[in-house]
Amino acid sequence: MSALLQSMNSRAASLNIPLGVQLDVTYRCNERCVHCYLDHDDHGEMTLEEIRGVLDQLAAAGTFFLTLSGGEVLMRRDFFDILEHARKHLFCVRIKTNACMIGEKQADRLRDLGVESIQVSIYSHRPEVHDAITKLPGSLKRSIEAIRRLKARGVKVIIANVLMAQNFGDYPGVRLLARELGVESTIDPTITPKMDGDRSILGLGIGIGELKAVMHDETLVGDIAEFCAPPPPVDSDVLDELPCSASHTYCYISPYGDVFPCVQFPLPTGNVRQQAFLDIWRYSPAMNDVRSIRPRELPVCSTCSHVGGCTRCPGLAYMAGDMRGPSVQDCEKSYARTGIPSANMMLRAAVRHDLVQIHL
Amino acid sequence: MNVYPARSNQIAARMLGDEMMIMSPRDATLFSLNEAGALIWQSADGHTPVSEIVQRVCQEFDVEPDEARADVESFLSELAGHRILNFTEEAQ
Numbered sequence: 188m189s190a191l192l193q194s195m196n197s198r199a200a201s202l203n204i205p206l207g208v209q210l211d212v213t214y215r216c217n218e219r220c221v222h223c224y225l226d227h228d229d230h231g232e233m234t235l236e237e238i239r240g241v242l243d244q245l246a247a248a249g250t251f252f253l254t255l256s257g258g259e260v261l262m263r264r265d266f267f268d269i270l271e272h273a274r275k276h277l278f279c280v281r282i283k284t285n286a287c288m289i290g291e292k293q294a295d296r297l298r299d300l301g302v303e304s305i306q307v308s309i310y311s312h313r314p315e316v317h318d319a320i321t322k323l324p325g326s327l328k329r330s331i332e333a334i335r336r337l338k339a340r341g342v343k344v345i346i347a348n349v350l351m352a353q354n355f356g357d358y359p360g361v362r363l364l365a366r367e368l369g370v371e372s373t374i375d376p377t378i379t380p381k382m383d384g385d386r387s388i389l390g391l392g393i394g395i396g397e398l399k400a401v402m403h404d405e406t407l408v409g410d411i412a413e414f415c416a417p418p419p420p421v422d423s424d425v426l427d428e429l430p431c432s433a434s435h436t437y438c439y440i441s442p443y444g445d446v447f448p449c450v451q452f453p454l455p456t457g458n459v460r461q462q463a464f465l466d467i468w469r470y471s472p473a474m475n476d477v478r479s480i481r482p483r484e485l486p487v488c489s490t491c492s493h494v495g496g497c498t499r500c501p502g503l504a505y506m507a508g509d510m511r512g513p514s515v516q517d518c519e520k521s522y523a524r525t526g527i528p529s530a531n532m533m534l535r536a537a538v539r540h541d542l543v544q545i546h547l
Numbered sequence: 548m549n550v551y552p553a554r555s556n557q558i559a560a561r562m563l564g565d566e567m568m569i570m571s572p573r574d575a576t577l578f579s580l581n582e583a584g585a586l587i588w589q590s591a592d593g594h595t596p597v598s599e600i601v602q603r604v605c606q607e608f609d610v611e612p613d614e615a616r617a618d619v620e621s622f623l624s625e626l627a628g629h630r631i632l633n634f635t636e637e638a639q
């Protein structure tokens with residue numbers, strides 16, 4: 188992160204400004220990805236006028252980074268009206284899409300409207316693997332054609348690759364494909380539970396052995412010794428540090444107007460159909476509860492040697508039952524990185540041990 | 548001859564407290580403008596000539612016209628170098 192971006196973030200945090208917002212404009216989608224956490228039916232999306240009103244409010248609140256996502260954003264026929272309005276307000280707009288519906292005309296408009304970047308999901312360089320995940324035949328071909336179109340117009344594209352057992356072996360192929368296309372690529376080993384709480388899709392994720400391999404792949408992490416170094420010592424700075432940006436400088440708005448601390452943190456804080464956005468952002472008790480969290484008061488994490496280096500996601504912890512609890516996926520990442528078990532893992536092992544004794 | 552600076556329609560911009568944050572479209576570089584910079588930037592609307600922008604700066608910040616002109620011109624050409632704005636010879 189550049190120094191200016193860092194200082195911008197801390198200024199926004201101290202001024203209580205929602206610098207970054209993700210707005211999902213629809214949950215409808217033309218793909219049916221096996222790991223997707225959304226319900227794709229339309230349960231009453233905000234209208235164009237409602238979305239314009241939300242964008243007006245976000246601009247007035249000081250939001251600079253606006254991510255438009257879904258579902259598939261282009262399932263909305265009025266998507267370009269939304270984008271036009273967003274750009275009128277001079278947001279730095281990032282779009283997440285599978286790009287299958289970006290033809291020549293759409294690519295022209297995306298260039299002309301000055302979006303900062305477009306993130307396209309690609310799961311494999313092999314159609315049989317990618318299309319089996321999206322369940323849309325021909326989707327890899329269409330996504331790649333769209334990336335070429337955007338690149339040819341000078342639009343910045345980032346390939347995002349979610350790692351699962353099903354496509355794990357293909358990530359070097361996806362990175363090669365990105366290089367050939369002249370675009371950046373990221374990988375994400377995190378599967379999010381479904382919004383209704385169903386955790387069954389977590390079983391699609393990669394195992395701890397594969398996670399270790401990813402964390403020790405220098406083409407991904409750079410300096411392995413530095414990336415996988417033991418966590419920094421736990422001192423009062425670490426224990427009083429602000430956690431992630433959720434509720435501090437960032438929040439998420441669903442197609443139905445629900446405001447959450449983050450796209451991966453479905454704690455209800457209010458709805459822009461009933462309340463002004465800034466009232467939710469500033470005064471919602473739930474938003475302020477998230478804001479008040481510091482590592483020091485986390486019952487398990489405050490006793491964990493990883494606490495200073497862990498990417499603990501309070502949203503995943505919330506979905507597991509307690510936003511102040513450990514996030515199992517992050518425990519696994521900390522362990523895969525350093526080989527040092529987390530406090531949570533040790534606690535669970537102790538509980539398992541006790542259970543075995545009871546059974547005996 | 549009057550020159551009219553005009554903000555690019557490709558940039559992203561927002562006031563953050565008393566600073567103006569701007570992102571350049573070419574290389575995603577972030578800029579932060581102080582109060583004077585923000586005033587000049589906001590005046591670059593395509594129909595305000597540089598001479599009038601200089602006057603505004605003199606009024607707001609109590610600087611000599613010659614000094615203000617030099618500062619405004621170098622600031623505007625720096626922004627133009629990053630394609631954050633461009634110059635036209637006719638008001639838009």
Ligand code: SF4
Nearest residue numbers: 431433449451500502
């Ligand atoms: S750590 Fe989790 S809740 Fe926080 S910003 Fe990241 S995804 Fe969102």
Ligand code: SF4
Nearest residue numbers: 488491497514518529
């Ligand atoms: S590794 Fe697990 S227990 Fe330790 S700080 Fe991270 S989330 Fe908490």
